[in-house]
Amino acid sequence: MRIEGAVVLITGASSGIGLATARAFSASGARVALAARSAQALEDLVQELGGASVALALPCDVSDPVAAAELVTRTVEVFGGLDVLVNNAGIGHYGSLIDAPWTEIEQVFATNLFGPIHLIRAAVPVMRRRGGGVIINVSSVNGRRALPLMAAYSASKYALNGIADALRVELSRDRIAVVTLLPGAVRTRFNTALLGKPPSGGRRGGPFPSSPERVARRIVDLARHPRPIAYVTFRDRLWVWLSLLAPRLVDLMLGRVLRSNP
Ligand SMILES: NC(=O)c1ccc[n+]([C@@H]2O[C@H](COP(=O)([O-])OP(=O)(O)OC[C@H]3O[C@@H](n4cnc5c(N)ncnc54)[C@H](OP(=O)(O)O)[C@@H]3O)[C@@H](O)[C@H]2O)c1
Known part of the structure; x- marks a missing residue:
């Protein structure tokens, strides 16, 4: 994928990884459509990136199926197509699955899972017509x-x-690549914006967090050269391997952390 001139829709662009990703794509010459609920943050970012000819603010709650589909429609209306979709908007949740209010659990799935599904369902027909994405x-x-x-x-x-595993195979004949990025800890407001009530007011993230700019560079690189599963750091990859190879050891490690930092 050639990034210069490409049209990229990024959800969760008002903060953290999405904000850094918008800047990184824009710096590489892409036109960016920016979605999040915070309208003013998106407007400010459009101005920062060079105005309406290269960036578009689309305030939206991605958990709303109609509003999420409208993101794709507006992007195509304004920029003439869609080449890259970055499903980044997400919300964390801290708390016991047993005791947490059901509305919190629903909101997590509505944002982190159903949001991307709404976007993918709207984006794929557009990408098919364009011959890929x-x-x-x-x-x-x-x-x-x-x-x-x-x-x-x-x-x-x-x-x-x-x-992503299923769609990657289904959509390969349409020349649409589906990438799963698995970041570990990243230095954003994510851990203080969690749903639920961590005792300290904000959950402590993992050690040695990556910068959002590093994650953003990885995302731009993956748009250029898609791969099925990708990591940001070798440490993140190692953690996943260890979890698969020695799940009981990882249970013990996590149990110790939980007892010392509930
Ligand atoms: N930070 C980490 O340690 C870490 C690690 C691994 C993966 N991740 C993933 O990285 C992604 C980005 O997180 P981040 O760390 O950059 O956190 P962040 O700074 O809190 O950013 C989250 C973004 O999602 C948007 N958002 C949340 N709910 C939304 C909704 N219903 N509709 C539209 N936009 C919504 C927020 O904007 P508004 O509030 O303006 O809507 C914000 O722009 C998430 O999917 C998260 O799961 C983060």
């Missing part, structure tokens, strides 16, 4: 190894990974 789902290492007290969040990412 790239879909990048920002998942998590927690979608390969669930964390205690983050069952709902982790499960939403497992499901997202499952969808």
Whole structure:
């Protein structure tokens, strides 16, 4: 995929990884459509990136199926097509699956899983007509190894990974690549914006977090050269391998962390 001149739709572009990704694609010459709920943050970003000819603010809650499909329609109306979809908008959840309010669990799945599904269903017909495209789902290492007290969040990412595995094969004949990116800890507001009530007010993220700019560079690189499953750091990859090879050892490690930092 040639990024210069490409049309890229990024969800969750008001903050963190999505914001850095919007800047990175824009710096590479792409036109970017930016979605999130915070309208003012998106408008500010459009101005920063050079105005309406290269960037488009699309305030939206991705968990609303009609609004999510409208993101694709507006992107095509304004920029004439869609080449890359980055499903990045997401929300964390802290708390026991047993005790958490059901509305919180529903919101996690509506945002992290159903949002990307709405977007993919709207984007694929457009990409088919254009002869191809790239879909990048920002998942998590927690979608390969669930964390205690983050069952709902982790499960939403497992499901997202499952969808990508199926669609990758289905859509290959349409020349649409489907990429799953599995970041570990990233330095964003994510852990303080969690649904649920961590005792400290914000869950401590993993050690040695990556910068959102590093994740953004990886995402742009994956749009250029798609691969099925991708990581940001070798440490993230190692964690997933260890979880698969020695699940009981990882249970013990996570149990110790949980007891010392509930
Ligand atoms: N930070 C980490 O350690 C980490 C690790 C692995 C994976 N991830 C994944 O990376 C992605 C981005 O997270 P981040 O770390 O950049 O966190 P963040 O700074 O909190 O950004 C989350 C973005 O999602 C948007 N968003 C949330 N709910 C939305 C909704 N219903 N509709 C539209 N937009 C919505 C937020 O914008 P508004 O509030 O304006 O809507 C914001 O732009 C998430 O999918 C997360 O699961 C993060």
